[in-house]
Amino acid sequence: MKQTFTTVVKQEGGPWIGWIEEVPGVNCEEATREELLETVRITLVKSIEFNRQQARGAAGEDYEELRLC
Numbered sequence: 001m002k003q004t005f006t007t008v009v010k011q012e013g014g015p016w017i018g019w020i021e022e023v024p025g026v027n028c029e030e031a032t033r034e035e036l037l038e039t040v041r042i043t044l045v046k047s048i049e050f051n052r053q054q055a056r057g058a059a060g061e062d063y064e065e066l067r068l069c
Helices: 033-059
Strands: 007-011 016-020 027-030
Touching: 007 033, 016 033, 027 033
Parallel strands: none
Antiparallel strands: 007 016, 016 027
């Protein structure tokens, strides 16, 4: 199952701003809508990978990973 995320975008005067509803801290600002969407995608991927590394580090050794849907 592929996970989907909701991106909220709006134009604030000149720049476009956007964030992911489901992941706190993933928010970006760019000059164009297209640039914003690409930056949000990249930031989301990096954030998920960072969180994954943090969780595995905190678990130490001898842990189990389970998929949830």
